Amino acid sequence: MIVFKGVTKRYGRTYALSDASFKVEKGAMAGFIGPNGSGKTTSLKLMLGLLRRDSGEIEVLGHDPWVEGEIVRSFTGFLPESPIYPRNIKVRQLLDHMARLKAASRFDVARIARLVGIQDYMEHKISALSRGYLQRLGLAIALLGDPEILLLDEPTANLDPKARMEILRLVSVLRRDLGATIVISSHILPELQQVIDSIILISRGRIVDYGSIDYLASKYGARIVYAVYTGRPRILMKRLVDVDYVRGVVDRGEYVEVHIDPLAVNDFLGFLDGMGGDLVSRIEVRSGYLGEIYERALAT
Amino acid sequence: MRGRLQHRLRELPVIAPPRVASHVSYIVERNSGVYLGIALGASLPLAIFMTLVFPPQIDLLILLVVFMSFIISILAGFMASAAAGEIESGETLLYLSTPLSKAEYYYSWIFSTTVMFTAIYSLGFVVPLIVVSPRSIATLEISGALIAVTLQLLYHTVIFSSAAVTLKSRTRVIGFITGFLLILPVSSLIVLALLEAVSDIYISDEAFVWIFGLYYPSFIFFFKEPNMTTGNLAQEAMLVLTVFAALFIASRRYVKRRMEV
Numbered sequence: 244m245i246v247f248k249g250v251t252k253r254y255g256r257t258y259a260l261s262d263a264s265f266k267v268e269k270g271a272m273a274g275f276i277g278p279n280g281s282g283k284t285t286s287l288k289l290m291l292g293l294l295r296r297d298s299g300e301i302e303v304l305g306h307d308p309w310v311e312g313e314i315v316r317s318f319t320g321f322l323p324e325s326p327i328y329p330r331n332i333k334v335r336q337l338l339d340h341m342a343r344l345k346a347a348s349r350f351d352v353a354r355i356a357r358l359v360g361i362q363d364y365m366e367h368k369i370s371a372l373s374r375g376y377l378q379r380l381g382l383a384i385a386l387l388g389d390p391e392i393l394l395l396d397e398p399t400a401n402l403d404p405k406a407r408m409e410i411l412r413l414v415s416v417l418r419r420d421l422g423a424t425i426v427i428s429s430h431i432l433p434e435l436q437q438v439i440d441s442i443i444l445i446s447r448g449r450i451v452d453y454g455s456i457d458y459l460a461s462k463y464g465a466r467i468v469y470a471v472y473t474g475r476p477r478i479l480m481k482r483l484v485d486v487d488y489v490r491g492v493v494d495r496g497e498y499v500e501v502h503i504d505p506l507a508v509n510d511f512l513g514f515l516d517g518m519g520g521d522l523v524s525r526i527e528v529r530s531g532y533l534g535e536i537y538e539r540a541l542a543t
Numbered sequence: 544m545r546g547r548l549q550h551r552l553r554e555l556p557v558i559a560p561p562r563v564a565s566h567v568s569y570i571v572e573r574n575s576g577v578y579l580g581i582a583l584g585a586s587l588p589l590a591i592f593m594t595l596v597f598p599p600q601i602d603l604l605i606l607l608v609v610f611m612s613f614i615i616s617i618l619a620g621f622m623a624s625a626a627a628g629e630i631e632s633g634e635t636l637l638y639l640s641t642p643l644s645k646a647e648y649y650y651s652w653i654f655s656t657t658v659m660f661t662a663i664y665s666l667g668f669v670v671p672l673i674v675v676s677p678r679s680i681a682t683l684e685i686s687g688a689l690i691a692v693t694l695q696l697l698y699h700t701v702i703f704s705s706a707a708v709t710l711k712s713r714t715r716v717i718g719f720i721t722g723f724l725l726i727l728p729v730s731s732l733i734v735l736a737l738l739e740a741v742s743d744i745y746i747s748d749e750a751f752v753w754i755f756g757l758y759y760p761s762f763i764f765f766f767k768e769p770n771m772t773t774g775n776l777a778q779e780a781m782l783v784l785t786v787f788a789a790l791f792i793a794s795r796r797y798v799k800r801r802m803e804v
Contacts, residue, residue: 288804291640293636293639293640293803293804294803294804295801295803312644312645313559313642313643313644314642316639316640316641316642317642321640323633323636323637323640325633326633326636326637327632327633327634327636327637328634328637329573329634331573332573336572340565340566340569341637341641343562343565344562344565344566344638344641344642344643345641345642346642384637
């Protein structure tokens with residue numbers, strides 16, 4: 244579990260974080276949501292013990308990161324925003340070295356390289372990698388040593404849409420396979436809402452609210468709208484109108500727009516899964532419910 | 544009492560030798576190619592030169608020792624500026640996001656610079672000297688000069704690496720090294736000479752040697768009267784160790800309490 248209690252961090256006279264308090268439960272996939280410069284990166288660095296807080300308390304699995312940073316970082320993987328790599332060495336050299344620092348084996352390096360899909364680039368110079376593969380390399384470094392906590396700072400920044408989706412899919416797989424607690428900082432909400440189950444909302448260094456998506460969506464009355472693509476819209480609509488958590492259904496021609504109760508996202512997705520691929524060809528989230536939660540939370 | 548002791552112990556920087564050794568070998572592996580090339584490039588003309596003036600005179604060899612040490616100190620400065628560049632660019636974050644502690648990172652740079660430049664000094668100068676004129680090594684002047692210059696090299700390495708970690712900017716570190724190796728020693732001597740000329744204050748030759756020795760400790764061995772004695776070597780070693788101890792205490796506090804990435 245990660246706990247912040249009244250944490251303040253200043254850079255000179257500027258408050259990067261002001262009296263911040265929140266919790267991330269063990270096993271959660273939490274989205275750290277806020278605009279650029281709101282204090283997300285500072286919070287992640289405080290969790291790792293790379294920055295010193297000016298006041299307040301921080302606990303990461305029961306350890307104070309500033310005092311016991313080495314212990315915290317031994318069970319935490321970190322992907323920085325725009326990581327800087329040594330350009331003149333091979334991918335394998337860097338991964339082997341990072342594995343030694345994290346007390347991981349060469350077998351782990353090979354396993355994680357396969358997991359993130361860079362096994363074919365191990366003998367390439369880092370300078371030859373594309374942005375997408377650099378991000379995969381960062382993920383591989385973060386995953387070495389099978390961390391209990393993963394901190395990902397803007398993992399999809401500067402990537403094209405295809406690479407962004409691949410990285411997010413990978414993160415979901417990692418959570419399922421490793422069972423790690425994951426904190427993802429991002430300001431690209433439509434993507435984030437597909438993978439996270441809890442949120443920390445931050446603005447200008449202040450924590451606006453935090454909790455599970457269900458709880459916050461319900462608290463702020465956010466709507467969730469899906470576009471369900473089908474070749475037989477009438478049949479689909481007929482089945483959906485009888486479901487109690489479906490608030491509304493509209494035929495948009497190419498797809499059916501479905502408004503649902505924010506607390507029933509998983510039930511709804513399970514329901515569509517049960518219909519099979521012949522009725523439902525594709526699903527897209529249409530409403531930016533995270534954005535809606537964020538805006539409403541800020542307004543209160 | 545026990546609680547305070549435990550708190551003090553927790554305040555000590557964490558040093559795990561295997562992690563330091565691993566990071567030292569990584570730094571050396573990444574940087575050694577260029578510097579070893581320079582060393583080997585320098586050793587060949589040096590060996591030829593020493594062969595031409597064979598048997599080499601002690602004074603000439605000492606001059607070469609001092610010249611080589613100056614060149615190597617400048618190279619060590621470049622290496623330290625590479626450390627500052629790494630911090631400045633943000634690459635350091637990559638390593639410090641692992642269990643590698645800030646203290647381990649700092650000591651890794653010091654050790655790797657020391658290991659590399661001791662190797663370069665040995666390959667570039669000591670080995671050619673042993674090959675060309677093995678007897679000269681047996682003299683107090685030459686063996687003493689080699690020890691004096693090695694101490695000076697360690698002194699510069701530690702000071703420059705500490706400056707790199709503290710200043711965190713390649714430009715500032717190059718400025719510091721230029722000031723330390725050139726501007727400060729020369730300007731200190733000019734100020735002292737002027738002071739002596741315009742006032743009644745007498746500044747002894749020994750005082751000049753000690754002041755210059757703060758920047759180039761081997762001057763204590765070479766120029767403090769009587770020249771090139773084991774006593775001078777011991778005094779130089781004392782100066783170097785005192786500065787090391789002061790830097791160790793200051794760096795310990797800095798990396799544990801103030802160094803942020």
